[in-house]
Amino acid sequence: MHALRKHIHPGWLIIAPLLVLVIALYLGPILNILWLSVTDPEPGFGNYAKLGESDALIRILWTTVRICIITTLFSVTLGYSIAYAMVHCHQRQKNYMLTLLLVSFWISILVRTFSWLMLLGRNGLVNVALEDIGLIAEPIAFMRNELGVLIGMIHYMIPYAVLPLLVSMQSIDQRVMNASRNLGATGAQTFWRIYLPLTTPGVVASTLLVFILSLGFYVTPAVLGGGKVLMVAEYISVQLLVTLKWGTAAMLAACMLFGVLAMLWIMSRFMKLSTVFGGAAR
Amino acid sequence: MKIGLFSQFNRVGAWVLLLFLVTPALIAIPVSLTPKRFLSMPQGELSLRHFQKLFTSEEWLSSFFQSGVIAVSTSVLATALGTICAIGLWRVSSRYSELVRAFLLLPLIIPQIISAMAFYRLWIPLGLLDSYAGLILAHTILAAPMVLITVSASLATFDPKLEQASKNLGASNWTTMRRVILPSIKPGVFAGAIFAFILSWDEIVVTLFISKFNVYTLPRRMWNGIRENTDPTVAAAAVVLIAITFISFMLFAILSRRNASNSAS
Incomplete structure (x- = not known):
């Protein structure tokens, strides 16, 4: 002992x-x-071979990846704008901005999905308003298509994109930018050649974080996609709860898991992972 | 440095975006006040009948109660386990403990659909499907990393010499833990408890897989309501949830302000 x-x-x-x-x-x-x-159902790589054979599976994977990439692009770009504004304003204003950000972070995903359902439906508030002011004659189809899923997902992911960017922007020495301006660079040059490269670790961390979270997203695509936009997470749940095919579901989960772990590994090269998660808590 | 036109423009854009993040959720408030029997915007008159229905319906009340029981139990369990684990990791702080820390944070980042699959898979043979114990255990595993993060953040500012001083003065391990360490990391523990509560209170993906009839949590009932998309009681429930979010946010803000003033003094 x-x-x-x-x-x-x-x-x-x-x-x-x-x-x-x-x-x-x-x-x-x-x-x-x-x-x-x-x-399952038999030993071997039969489940993985389906990836190459089944058109349905390939379409689902492609839909998922495409939606995740678009979501990530928009969330990180918009998140960059928010983080930049937050770092470059007075403490008081910054606190208000942080409050709004965290409140949106905390509002239940179900409440948000429900709200989008009310706003984006055929007779939803957005369509009614646009028709009333005469911008459109026919309601726009926001739901049961990728547009609705994208709106819901980007809305959900923006706060996650902002937090790592904030951490990274706050650690930049403002004097470097002043030096650049003193040496005669314009504001735009300073931003593109000094500021953006310095925030690369934050951008990478935020991109990977949003991508990882989007990959397994279930609630918003299932509701706003209305069965028309099938992503991997929903497909897995159908396989398990309806058709009871564990093998295919397990294969998809394994692919997703390895993808996520690989991205986490890349992310850890750029940033201490705990600061990404700790960002919300501090 | 003078604020450029671009920065001005960007700041306005950022405010618009932040309002875009928060305002859509508020649509639930007018919808919940509609006098009609179906989901609609109220025209002219308002009514509280859907709130009345929410608070008299046995189904909704039992869902509130079940979610409450599960979230409180999860919060207590996750906070206890997460806090002592964080203290242990902080004490050991070696290469291995950092590996263990990274491993323990995984439930937070692994896609929830995979977590749901894992719990579903194991809960079938263990007979935990559709039971309080099953949901509480699953939520605890998902929530403990949150506590680990907040408590570790508090421990990072705690001076290890205080622990030594306490031991030198003759206090036992247990007394040191209770009288010296725990009081100093209280804000982190409370923040973790709130986070764990919210996570469980709001959890839907894992819940969809491992509950069926006996346990019907609030998110589960809302999910059903959203999918059926007819009954305005869902809107009333959404308003209650928004109110709860605001209240817990206030609590959290007060706590972290106290935390900040403590570490400043």
Whole structure:
């Protein structure tokens, strides 16, 4: 017992409860799912071969990737604008902006999805308003298509895009920009050649974070897509709860999982991961 | 540096965007006040009948109650486990403990649909499907990383010499923990507890997989209402949820302000 004490720090004793819980009840079944992806319904890589054979699967994957890329592009660009404004204004104004950002962060995803349903429907507020002022004659189809899914997802992801960018912009030395201006560069030159390159780590972290979160997004595509826009997450749930095909679902989950882990690894090259998550908490 | 035209323009744009983030949710308020029996904007007169229905309907009330029980239990469990784990990791702080920390944060970043699959897979043989215990355990695993983050942030500003001083003065490990460490990291613990509560209160994806009839949480009932898309009671529920969000946000803001003034003094 004493010899053991010498090698193992007593702190591990109080780490153990949560660690054991997560390994047994979370890591265990995830490994089981990875195992299923090569054994169900029969051993081998049959499930993965479907990726090359089934047109439906390829279409779903392509839809997912396309929506995720567009969502990420918009969220990070708009998030950059917000973060830039927040870093470059007075403390008081910044606090107000941060409050709005965090409130939107905290409003339930279901409430937000419900609101978009009310706003974007055929007789939704947006269409009614546009018709009333005479901009359109026929209601625009915002829902049951990719446009609706994109609006809902971008709206949800913007706060996630802002937080890593804020962290990275706050750590920049403002004097570098002053030096650039003193040396005769214009404001635009300073931004493109000095500021933007300095915030690259933040942009990478924010891009990957939003992309990862979009990849497994379930609620908004399922509701605003109205069955017309099928993404991987919804497909997995149909496979499990309706058609009971664990193999295909497990294969898709495995692909998603490896993709996410790879992106996390890239992200950790650019930024300490805990600062990304800690950003919201501080 | 003089503020350029571009920055001015960008600032206005940022405000517009931030308002775009918050205002759409408020549409639930007028919709919840409609006197009609279907989802619509009120024209002229307002009515509170949907709130009345929300607070007298047995189904909705039981969902509020179940969500409350699950969220409070999750919050307590996740806070307890997450806090002691964070203290342990802070004490050990070696290469391995940092690896363990990274591992323990995974439930936060792995897509929820995969977490849902994992819990669903394991809960079937364990017989935990559609039970309080099953939901609480699943939510606890998802929420504990939040607590780990907030408590670790508090510990980062805690001076380890205080712990040594306490031990040198003859206090036991347990006394040191209770009288020295815990009081100094209280803000982080509370923030973590609130985060864990919100996460569980709002969780839908995992809940959809592992609950069915017995346990019918508030998000689950809202999800049904949204999919059916007819009954305005959903709008009333959404308003209540927005109100709860604002209240917990206030709590959180007050706590973090106190936290800031503590660390400043």
